[in-house]
Amino acid sequence: xxxxxxxxxxxxxxxxxxxxIDSLCNGIVDCSSIQPEGSxxxxxxxxxxxxxxxxLNYKNHQSQQQFCTGDGFITVSNPSHGSCVFP
Numbered sequence: 001x002x003x004x005x006x007x008x009x010x011x012x013x014x015x016x017x018x019x020x021i022d023s024l025c026n027g028i029v030d031c032s033s034i035q036p037e038g039s040x041x042x043x044x045x046x047x048x049x050x051x052x053x054x055x056l057n058y059k060n061h062q063s064q065q066q067f068c069t070g071d072g073f074i075t076v077s078n079p080s081h082g083s084c085v086f087p
Contacts, residue, residue: 002076005086006058006068007051016071017050029056033084040084051079052086059087 008017025031033040034049054072061067068074080086 003078004063004074004076005079006054006063006072007075007079008047008054009071009073010047012047012050012071014046017046020050020071021046021053024053024057029053029060031056042082042084052084055079055086 008020021031021034025034031049031053032038034052035041040048040052050071054068058064058068058072065074078086
């Protein structure tokens with residue numbers, strides 16, 4: 001089975017992605033990596049930060065498809081960039 005990641009849907013609005021960040025980072029997943037000085041802070045965009053939060057939630061649920069819906073998009077391409085390493 002191919003390794004998969006949940007990233008921000010490129011068609012999702014920035015407002016919807018910000019709601020995802022706010023919801024997931026409010027005790028559901030550890031979003032310290034997208035805070036200033038965090039390994040995934042840069043690039044500092046809503047889409048990149050949402051991708052990290054969405055993927056953390058997806059991985060916390062054993063990569064079950066139902067945890068990557070709505071504003072999420074499952075990919076088989078590793079989205080890691082720079083010092084940010086996606087699990």
